[in-house]
Amino acid sequence: MGQAAEHWRLGCRPASPAALGVEGVGRIRAVGPGVQGISIGDRVVAHEAPLPGGSGFWAEQVLVTAAHTAPVPSGLEPVATAALPVNGLTAL
Structure with missing residues (x-):
């Protein structure tokens, strides 16, 4: 693994290539x-973060802990909804 790749290593298992994303x-x-x-x-x-199984949301299917989910607010588009967790926590 090159120096640049090692810098971005997120502790995911398996190591690269791993799907990234926490929301x-x-x-x-x-x-x-x-x-x-x-x-x-x-x-x-x-x-x-990290997802059970060691990967992220840049995947077709993911395994999540039920306690880390919330219903999508009515009328909210998927792209806006997906941005809520990290951006909302940052704003808070």
Whole structure:
């Protein structure tokens, strides 16, 4: 791994190439046993770093912890919704 690549290493497993990103929006495809409050098909926004499994939201599917999700506000477009977690926390 070159010096520049080592500088950007985020502790992800597996190492590069890894999908980056700590916030995202999408629909729930499955829920684990005992998960309450979200259901298959729900639109959610999530913020989680690092993601379980060691990768990020620049992927078609991701695994997230249910407690790190929130319902998408009604009428909000996906791009604006996905920007809420990090930008909202920064503004706060």
